[in-house]
Amino acid sequence: MRFIIIPIFFISILLFFSVHISPANWDYTGLLSLLIPVFVLLNLFLLALLLFGRIKLIIFPIMALLIGWKFFLVTFQWNVPDTETEGFSLLSYNVMLFNNNWESGREDRILNSIQWAKENPSDIKCFQEFYQDFTTPSRNALKIIGNDGEYEHSFLTVDGNPRKRSYGMAIFSRFPIINSGKVFDNRKNNGAMFADLIIRQDTIRIYNTHLESMNIRAADLDNLQGIKNQYRGTIRKLKQGIQMRATQTEILKEHIKNSPHPVILAGDFNDLPYSYTYFSLREILENGFEQMGRGFGFTYNRVLFFLRIDNIFFNQVLKVLQFNTHREVDYSDHYPISAVFAFPE
Incomplete structure (x- = not known):
């Protein structure tokens, strides 16, 4: 299991930081960032899965989701308008x-x-x-x-x-x-x-x-x-x-x-x-x-x-x-x- 979870963690971190690298300097960063929603969902799935299994490995999806928390904020909001x-x-x-x-x-x-x-x-x-x-x-x-x-x-x-x-x-x-x-x-x-x-x-x-x-x-x-x-x-x-x-x-x-x-x-x-x-x-x-x-x-x-x-x-x-x-x-x-x-x- 660790041979799946740890690579997913490091790939997630790479993707999460790719939004700060201009595609004008390295064109593949723009394509990589399209995978961010997929890996956010994948880490959520691993988090739920590990709650009922190897609890020691749960730190990896937790850390990934904390680092990628900003992507939740840009995806979904539920604010109360000021009228x-x-x-x-x-x-x-x-x-x-x-x-x-x-x-x-x-x-x-x-x-x-x-x-x-x-x-x-x-x-x-x-x-x-x-x-x-x-x-x-x-x-x-x-x-x-x-x-x-x-x-x-x-x-x-x-x-x-x-x-x-x-x-x-x-x-x-x-x-x-x-x-x-x-x-x-x-x-x-x-x-x-x-x-x-x-x-x-x-x-x-x-x-x-x-x-x-x-x-x-x-x-x-x-x-x-x-x-x-x-x-x-x-x-x-x-x-x-x-x-x-x-x-x-x-x-x-x-x-x-x-x-x-x-x-x-x-x-x-x-x-x-x-x-x-x-x-x-x-x-x-x-x-x-x-x-x-x-x-x-x-x-x-x-x-x-x-x-x-x-x-x-x-x-x-x-x-x-x-x-x-x-x-x-x-x-x-x-x-x-x-x-x-x-x-x-």
């Missing part, structure tokens, strides 16, 4: 181009998704994969969501014709936007932008980000045959995406560290909570789900439903009062997430 304190709200939503990339005949979903984005009451709205069409009034998302001037906006065009049809990222705000800019983009579908807002005599910098996509079609992994046919390409795409996100994360962190204002970072990170991306940002920022989330907080709305890849991070200068995953909103392949913040007294 007594008044604050300002922020929405983050990958809108999947408002369904404009879907098959024809889905005009209702296009219009309904734009309408939902308009009617959501959040004070600040961050959209990824934002589609803008100046040629069609019913799809002019900047005008519709801006609600005739109720929201100021900043739009980062990633691709397309910025005067006709384009897509990218957008930040809408009920508060004045005094500055905005680009952190990076890769001219495909991903990028990061920021906007500085005046909120009750304070200035807050809002980052909206969409890190490198995995470029893996969930439909290809929907059955055993699909997995067999696609596994080599899937591993290659995972590896490339992990490396690119590590590089983008370093650019983003450096920009955040140089921010003259408190920061909220929202978006689609395309990485699990067991990744270098997540823990690297967690070194300098708090996470809204960890502080005020409930349940598992899964944000992906497709076959791989157990993924939480959308996040809202923030400086300790701020206090998060509420955090919600809007699983009732299914227009996109991502669920919207939102949080309410306040300035500590």
Whole structure:
């Protein structure tokens, strides 16, 4: 038994520390971290098994679980929201181009998704994969969501014709936007932008980000045959995406560290909570789900439903009062997430 338990212990420790090694330096760390949930469950199983057997060996799964306790915190939470304190709200939503990339005949979903984005009451709205069409009034998302001037906006065009049809990222705000800019983009579908807002005599910098996509079609992994046919390409795409996100994360962190204002970072990170991306940002920022989330907080709305890849991070200068995953909103392949913040007294 010890020849199984001890190797599992050391492999677990290796995996648990792999999230602190950048895949840009050693690309396999990103793939190794995907095994963390498996080994957490394996240590739980060994712990239960050894309670009725060789009690001396139980120290190994106990130590592994204590060292890996942070992975429980990023996986599941059951917090009680603060509804007594008044604050300002922020929405983050990958809108999947408002369904404009879907098959024809889905005009209702296009219009309904734009309408939902308009009617959501959040004070600040961050959209990824934002589609803008100046040629069609019913799809002019900047005008519709801006609600005739109720929201100021900043739009980062990633691709397309910025005067006709384009897509990218957008930040809408009920508060004045005094500055905005680009952190990076890769001219495909991903990028990061920021906007500085005046909120009750304070200035807050809002980052909206969409890190490198995995470029893996969930439909290809929907059955055993699909997995067999696609596994080599899937591993290659995972590896490339992990490396690119590590590089983008370093650019983003450096920009955040140089921010003259408190920061909220929202978006689609395309990485699990067991990744270098997540823990690297967690070194300098708090996470809204960890502080005020409930349940598992899964944000992906497709076959791989157990993924939480959308996040809202923030400086300790701020206090998060509420955090919600809007699983009732299914227009996109991502669920919207939102949080309410306040300035500590």
